[in-house]
Amino acid sequence: MSENENIQLSAEDGKLRPALGRVLMRLRTPLIALFVILTVIFAWQMTQLRPDASFEKMIPVSHPYIVNFLKDRDDLSGLANSVRIIVETTKGDIFTPEYQETLHQVTDAAFYIDGVDRSGLQSLWTPNVRWLEVTEEGFVGGSVIPDDYDGSPRTLAKLRSNTLKSGQVGRLVANNFQSSIIVAPLTETDPVTGERLDYQKLSADLELQLRDKFQSDDIKIHITGFAKLVGDLVDGANLVATFFGVAFVITAVMLFFYSRCPWLTLGPLLCSTIAVVWQLGLLRLLGMGLDPYSILVPFLIFAVGISHSVQIINRFGQYCHDGIDNSESAFLAFVRLSKPGGIALLSDGVGFLTLRVIDIPVIKELAVVASIGIAVLVLTNLILLPLVLSYTGISKTCRRYLDRKANSKYSHWWYLSAVTKRAPAMTIIAVCAVLFVGGSWFGQQQKIGDLDPGAPELRPDSRYNLDNAFLTSNYSTSTDAFVVMVHTDPQQCGNFAALSAIDYFQGTMENVAGVQSALSLVDVSKLVIMGMNEGSPKWHAISRNQLILNNSLGRVPNNLLNTDCSMVPVILFLEDHKADTLDRVVAAAERFAKENDSDQIQFKLAAGNSGVDAATNIVIRSAQYRMLFWVYGVVTLLCLLTFRSVKITACIIVPLMLTSILGQALMAVLGIGVKVATLPVIALGVGIGVDYGIYIYSSLEHYLRQGHSLRQAYFSALKASGTAVAFTGLTLAVGVGTWIYSPIKFQADMGLMLTFMFFWNMLGALLLLPALAWLLNARETELKKVSS
Structure with a gap:
């Protein structure tokens, strides 16, 4: 070990992490080669990944209501999973030869679409739609379409009469007689192949074989139903790649502005992107797919990767600027940050897994998808990134920039460190107490389920x-x-x-x-x-x-x-x-x-x-607070095990709780209901937000051990990690903020909520955490309990 390493390492770094760091640096070339090979394999698997949506995945299949429904499903033709195809005429009414011919053709086309339960298809042109009349001779009835229908005025008049007698006006026939409906019940599995119904393909078939083929100036086609909704969601979710690209560019620009080094910009982007590739490739190997609700998770993994990478490049750049060579700087960055980074990622992953307490398959899968991504980040961002940096180092421009920063007095951080003094700390705590009370009051107005007509997953003008x-x-x-x-x-x-x-x-x-x-x-x-x-x-x-x-x-x-x-x-x-x-x-x-x-x-x-x-609302209502209990319980336990102090744990957890309460209040004010799409956001916000507090307090602990006062220690911690935390919070907020413009409303809602939670978690870590440290006196006596 070099002299510089002896200077930088201390008792708090322990023995395991330095030993592991030496092994990684010694094997860095073969390890990087292994990462490249695995990335190629997972990239190939990723190209085979397909969207995966299912009616039964979206519902709580073990709830008694759904058990009853599925038990009687075969006897509920047209009342279960079906689509309604509305054929509208813009000229006259439906009792014209032209309209009836079009309706007949659309009915036949719908009959042959894969996934339609043909025995239950209903239309004016199907024999199961009948009319009934009482005459002097008794009951008379038959199919609505006359047996001798030929489009003549006589048979059209008979069709009108039969329609009025059928009781279908207002059901299959519009009240104004300008449109009629074709009800197409669906099968969840293909009776021939046994494969699950492909909703994206079904939606595309409905568009191609019905709307595109038959819609004209005189005929309009309208399609509703769960399958069409999911198809539109999948189509809209395909735009996620565009939002990912925009967020990638924004992150790259902000990273370069932060580091002023192409290598420190490229490293985090490369490793975080590799994490996404690995995650998607692993999903394919596990036989899973991405549904509309979890398709945003890969971007969250990218964002979390950037969050941890910023801490690593920040520390690596400081060591390089201090004259330590690239390999030793990477080694020291790994040793110093692997513990807080590992604990933070463990908190993220276990926090995401708590979503599995919600008995809805799509949320359970989201929990698995997110947890796989977090596990991958341990390898790609805590291990691979230091290995890459050990070869790239930092640029001359970056060194000059770090020179200017070193000569800076960091006056902004010195002013901010005053939050550890009595008056500012009491002011912040008082303001947060008011926010806590106000947020709790508004949060009581929060509703479970949908709050808008139509499909709230899509925008009103969709x-x-x-x-x-x-x-x-x-x-x-x-x-x-x-x-x-x-x-x-x-x-x-x-x-x-x-x-x-x-x-x-x-x-x-x-x-x-x-x-x-x-x-x-x-x-x-x-x-x-x-x-x-x-x-x-x-x-x-x-x-x-x-x-x-x-x-x-x-x-x-x-x-x-x-x-x-x-x-x-x-x-x-x-x-x-x-x-x-x-x-x-x-x-x-x-x-x-x-x-x-x-x-x-x-x-x-x-x-x-x-x-x-x-049934879904009932499950969400019962699981909402159980999920919060588990996610906060797990995160709190991990913080207790790490810092071995109730006071320090409170300093980290209380800001997260305030953000959660304010997030619930924001949902109530904006009219965003708690449902399948929005419930996971709360756990995701807590899981990712805890990273800020762990990094801040880990750095604060280091300087308190050196005998600094609380303010001086916090000032030093801000210089070491504060800029990285602030940058990360702003970058993540701006990145997910692009989702607000998604055509899928629940994605826009998720973007808005995550932007809010990222930003407020950052403020909580920078302002409320040190104020609580002053209030609880979580200083040297508490920190001495922490083992290395």
Whole structure:
């Protein structure tokens, strides 16, 4: 070991890290070659990675509501995962030969799209959409499209009459007769290959084979449904590469401005990019893909890599400027920063893993994706970067820049170090206490679930939301359907007791605020009984005569009961799927089920898109604070193990807690609900934000051990790490700030929240942490407990 190394190393560096550092420097050439080989392998694997989205991944499959839904899924044709294709005419109404020919062609085209459950397809041109009429001779009915349809005025008039008799106005046919719907239920797996449905391909097929082919000046095609939403999300997520490129350029410019050295700019960019390549390659090797919710995680890994790299190049540059050669400077940077960097990355990774307590597959996968990336950073940024720097060194321009910095009095840091004095510290703590109270109050207004109509994952002016708005404004039945499955013994769903219970349930639920209407086989039974009695309204009721009931149920559509008459879906059409609406509906339905369930009949929640949303909201509501408990518990435990001081741990954790509280308040003020897309942001912000505090206090500890006063030690810590922390916070905030312009709203929301949390975590580490150190007197006596 050289004389310089003996000067720089101290007892606090221990023995393990210097020994490991010597081995790394000795083997740096073969190690770099190994990194290059592995990067090529993972880059090849990365090119094979494909987007991965699934309906079941987005929902809490183990929640009782979803268990009930999946159990009855095959009997809920058209009520589960489906798309609605709206064919609109801009000239006249739908009863023209030209429109009907187009509708017929679109129906046929939809029939042959891969992923469509063809047996459940519904349109005016499918035989399962029928009309019914009571005449002097009894019931008369048939397919809506006349058997002898030829486009003539006579058959068009007959088609109009059949449509009015079918009861589909407001459902499959618009109230203004200017459009009609094709309902295409989907299969989750391909019945031939057994492979999972490719939502991106399905969305592309809908565009190519329907919208692009049939849309014209006279015909407009609107498409809604979960599959189309996911397809649009994947398409929008492809723009992430553009945002990544913009953030990469911004980071490169800011790194060069910070270091004034091309080598100290290139090293962090190279190693952080390698980390992303490794992460994506490992995902491919593990048989995983990237869904729209985790596709931003690679950029977060890049950002975290830059965060740690800045600390390393900052320390490396200082050692080089002090006259230590490149290899020894890299060795010392590794020894001094591997401990705080390793603890910070461990906190990040374990913090991300706590997301797995949320029982939604897509969030569990996000936790794995993020944790893999953090694990890779230990190799690429804590080990590879010092090895690379040992060859590159620093430029002459950088040395001159460091000369100017060395001669600087760092007056800005000296002024900032005053936060360790009584008056400034008390002022900061008082301001933060006010922010804590205010944030807690506003945070109570935070809502669970969606707060906007349509698909809140996309912007209000997106094509999908415009299509959804068209559907809502032109049809009587809402797109927000909450389905309750009523179970009886086989062949007993049509007896008087069951039908009267269902009728009572419908009447109860239709009086709940937010419920537009309800539909079940009871409505069909009443209409048929009324029709069999000359249409008299007084017969619009459930008959106690079982023979009459049996006759009335003979004309019930297949989607309103299952094959053995043991399950009846009751469809509640809601005004919206906002959290408050769903809470009221769930509470009323559960209360009814609790009071009326028996051995003969059970009311089971819930299917439909709103039923799934309700179950998701319940899971998120119960998991939100459990997740926070785990992430803060893990981070706190790691800090206690590292610093062995409750006071020091409090100095690091309290600023993070304040940022979390302010983040929740910001979500409440901006109307951002807690849902699948936004819930992980809280854990991500805590996991990444703890890095600032660990680096600051590790540096502060070093100078306190040398006998400095708290202010002098903090001033020295700011000179050593403060600039890097401030630069990192600003760089990360600016980088993720570019997401605000994403066409995908939840990505924009994530960008806004992460920008806020990065910035406030930085301020907390620089201002509140030292103020708390003064208040708690976490000084030399506490730091002496820390072992090397």
